[in-house]
Amino acid sequence: MFDVLKTPEDRKAFQEQVSVADKGIHSFLELDATKKECKNPSGPLAFIPFGVKDNIAVEGFHLTCASKILENFVSPYNATAVEKLEAAGGIVVGKTNMDEFGMGSSTDFSAFGGTNNPWNKECVTGGSSGGSAAAVAAGLVPVALGSDTGGSIRQPAAFCGVYGLKPTYGAVSRYGLVAYASSLDVIGVLSKDLDLTEKVFNVIKGQDWHDQTSIAYPSEPAKPVKGRLSFTYLEGDLGLSPEIEKGYKALIQAIKDKGFEIKGVQVPSLEYVIPVYYTIATAEASANLARYNGIRYGHRSKEGETPMDLMEKSRNEGFGDEVKLRILLGTYVLRSGFQDQYYIKAQKIRTKIIDDFKNIFSSSDIFVAPAFPSQAFKHGNAGLTPYQQKVADKFTVTANLTGMPALSIPVGVENGLPVGMQLFANYCSENLLFDAARELSDVFPVADAPEAL
Amino acid sequence: MQKDELYITASLARLELTEKEADTLSQAVSQMIEYFSMMEKIDVTGLEPTTHVSIGENRVRKDEVIESSLAERMIEAAPERDERFITVPHIL
Numbered sequence: 219m220f221d222v223l224k225t226p227e228d229r230k231a232f233q234e235q236v237s238v239a240d241k242g243i244h245s246f247l248e249l250d251a252t253k254k255e256c257k258n259p260s261g262p263l264a265f266i267p268f269g270v271k272d273n274i275a276v277e278g279f280h281l282t283c284a285s286k287i288l289e290n291f292v293s294p295y296n297a298t299a300v301e302k303l304e305a306a307g308g309i310v311v312g313k314t315n316m317d318e319f320g321m322g323s324s325t326d327f328s329a330f331g332g333t334n335n336p337w338n339k340e341c342v343t344g345g346s347s348g349g350s351a352a353a354v355a356a357g358l359v360p361v362a363l364g365s366d367t368g369g370s371i372r373q374p375a376a377f378c379g380v381y382g383l384k385p386t387y388g389a390v391s392r393y394g395l396v397a398y399a400s401s402l403d404v405i406g407v408l409s410k411d412l413d414l415t416e417k418v419f420n421v422i423k424g425q426d427w428h429d430q431t432s433i434a435y436p437s438e439p440a441k442p443v444k445g446r447l448s449f450t451y452l453e454g455d456l457g458l459s460p461e462i463e464k465g466y467k468a469l470i471q472a473i474k475d476k477g478f479e480i481k482g483v484q485v486p487s488l489e490y491v492i493p494v495y496y497t498i499a500t501a502e503a504s505a506n507l508a509r510y511n512g513i514r515y516g517h518r519s520k521e522g523e524t525p526m527d528l529m530e531k532s533r534n535e536g537f538g539d540e541v542k543l544r545i546l547l548g549t550y551v552l553r554s555g556f557q558d559q560y561y562i563k564a565q566k567i568r569t570k571i572i573d574d575f576k577n578i579f580s581s582s583d584i585f586v587a588p589a590f591p592s593q594a595f596k597h598g599n600a601g602l603t604p605y606q607q608k609v610a611d612k613f614t615v616t617a618n619l620t621g622m623p624a625l626s627i628p629v630g631v632e633n634g635l636p637v638g639m640q641l642f643a644n645y646c647s648e649n650l651l652f653d654a655a656r657e658l659s660d661v662f663p664v665a666d667a668p669e670a671l
Numbered sequence: 672m673q674k675d676e677l678y679i680t681a682s683l684a685r686l687e688l689t690e691k692e693a694d695t696l697s698q699a700v701s702q703m704i705e706y707f708s709m710m711e712k713i714d715v716t717g718l719e720p721t722t723h724v725s726i727g728e729n730r731v732r733k734d735e736v737i738e739s740s741l742a743e744r745m746i747e748a749a750p751e752r753d754e755r756f757i758t759v760p761h762i763l
Contacts, residue, residue: 294744388725401723427732431725493707504684511685514757518750525759530687542686543699546677549684550704563710565720570713572721605702621724 220671221360222265223251223309232267232311236358239671244333245343245353247272248280249312254304261307263421266414268303269353269362272313273320274405275394276300279310283396284328285318287510287517287536297394298429299363299405299422306421311359314349318538319507320367320398322346323590323607325374326597327540334597335378336667337635341594342601344374350408351378357671361409361418367398368495369589369614371406372626376589376638379628379665381415381655382408386645387621388433390419391426399502400431402495402618410664416652433646440647442583447654449473450578451586452613453482459592465629465637466588472661473586480586483578487571488612494571495615496608497551497564504548510536540604572620579622579644584654587613589626589638617642625651629662636665672701 220236223229233251240246246269256265270276273283275293277300282288300310317327325348326332333348335341336356343352347364351374354362364371366384375382383406390405397403405422409415426432442448451470458466473480512518512532513525519535522528537545551560578585591610595601602610617624617640624642631637643650677697681688688696749757 291748294741294748427730430730431723433725487713490710490713493710496703497707497710508685512750513759515745515748515750522760525762526685528760529685533685534687534689537686539692539696542688542692543696543703545684545686546680546696546700547703550672550676550680550700551707553680553683560707560710562720563715564707565722566715566718567710567713568721569718570715572724604699608703609706 220267223267224265235671239356240358242334242339243336243352243356244331245269245314245349245356245358246312247282247284247315247330247349251311253278254309256307256309257304258307261305262417263303264307266308266361267311267359268308269312269314269350269359270300270310271316271347271350271362271364273316273365273396274300274363276310276313279313281396282330283319284316284330285536285538285541286329287533289517291515295394297405298391298426300394302422303418314347314353314362316349317346318541319396320346320365320370321503321540321544323369323373323611324601325349327538329538332597335594336670337379337594340596341635342377342597344377344590344594346370347408348374351375351380351382354378354380354408354410355667355670357666360411361407361414364406364408365395366404366406366618367402368499368618369611371408372614372624372640373590375408375626377594377636379631379636379638379667380408380410381412381628382406382626383415383419383648383651384617384624385419385423385648386623388431389423389435389623389646389648391424391429391432393426393428397506399499400506401502402499412652412655412659419648436646439649440644442650443581444479447478447584447650447657448582449478449480449584449586450483450582451480452485454484456588457591458588461593461632461637462588462591464632465639469586469629469639469658472658476657485574487567487574488616490567491571491615491619492609492612494564494567495611495619496547497560498568500544500548501552501561502548504545504552507541507545512536568619571616575616575620575622583643583647583650585642587640587642589613589640593632593635593637613640621645623648623651625655627655627658627662628664631665672697672704
């Protein structure tokens with residue numbers, strides 16, 4: 219409906235209609251379609267409205283990370299990915315909701331209230347890029363940026379029935395992305411339109427002198443190892459809900475029916491990915507979040523009598539429970555005497571996981587796995603506990619630990635909720651992910667949420 | 672995790688916890704640490720730790736003067752300031 223915003227009147231109409239449509243969903247934390255102009259009317263993304271997750275800097279918009287500690291912070295500059303979007307003609311119309319600092323799988327851990335799944339408002343959107351996924355699924359914007367540290371693009375994309383790309387680590391500059399776990403974080407794209415997802419990725423990727431870990435992305439597309447796309451899929455007892463099991467089997471069958479080679483593999487190191495991921499992610503988070511201390515920016519407690527007292531009180535008032543939990547965990551595993559046992563050990567197992575996946579991609583192009591063991595769960599106590607949510611990240615975190623790209627694709631609707639699966643590929647082989655998804659898109663067309671614009 | 676261990680960790684993390692928070696958080700932290708301990712089972716002999724997947728050569732930009740107007744806007748974000756200085760409670 220709002221694929222482009224050519225005139226000021228378009229933007230005004232957009233603002234009015236989207237703010238009404240978003241009332242029952244709460245995908246946007248800030249919505250202002252009148253703030254930005256199209257900077258390149260002949261660019262590849264000219265006049266396309268974008269939602270941007272609220273941990274990615276957009277000049278003149280708030281940058282809250284859905285945390286009270288940054289509630290009033292307005293970004294003084296653009297993230298490189300946003301700069302590139304604007305240079306291609308895209309228009310940022312608002313900032314989307316998320317779990318505080320990206321820490322969660324539901325978006326219910328937003329300090330400003332959760333987001334409702336457009337398919338069923340009693341259910342969560344997934345997270346942490348839940349606002350971006352919901353905004354796209356509800357048809358409020360054709361495309362949105364998210365970030366993915368352990369599945370934060372792919373799992374909400376699966377819960378909301380849209381495509382979600384987690385690029386190769388370093389393919390997109392992290393400059394202007396608020397750091398959660400620096401060795402895992404990556405900016406990516408959510409959309410119902412596969413071609414648009416690819417186009418946006420091609421615009422935002424590339425090396426950036428602001429980010430030392432950004433990579434020079436190869437100009438030649440990756441080629442299939444055997445001339446034609448070949449697949450492997452994760453087999454074994456995966457603990458899937460009946461709906462996900464059904465979708466997973468349907469996807470594998472569709473790949474066979476299309477005449478592609480596909481074989482099952484077991485990946486024993488997957489048993490360890492959750493402790494490895496949470497050790498590394500929380501360790502890095504505890505260091506990254508040390509900067510929020512009430513001194514230079516963000517929330518400052520009114521109570522502090524000494525600088526130390528001020529820091530402790532500001533942090534306690536500003537951070538939510540899940541963030542505190544992860545800071546404590548990360549601080550604990552980095553304490554002297556425990557480092558070898560946890561952090562170093564986790565980094566060594568990470569090496570093993572990378573080796574396992576390099577091995578898989580030496581003889582096939584695409585690795586297939588579910589995005590999450592269940593469909594979108596209910597808000598609150600009827601859903602999963604924070605601990606159960608963490609354990610269920612087992613299918614997504616591997617792509618962050620290895621740094622390899624992965625794409626979440628919708629494979630249908632069961633009981634009124636979308637079912638999503640993941641395709642993984644080798645480093646800098648995003649083009650193969652898009653090729654594979656395109657091959658499957660006639661079998662699994664994207665469905666529209668009930669009241670989508 | 673014992674509560675005194677939690678308080679030591681919280682102090683290192685510059686977090687002031689209330690009694691009630693300490694109760695719920697010590698349970699949640701213990702549950703995860705226990706889960707982490709399953710990493711003991713895996714043999715990693717001979718494996719190097721991966722700190723980062725894309726560390727290549729150190730890259731440096733040209734040593735050039737560039738214009739930046741960010742300084743004032745950065746200081747504007749401070750919760751309390753006195754002209755160009757960010758103020759804090761007294762240190763001594």
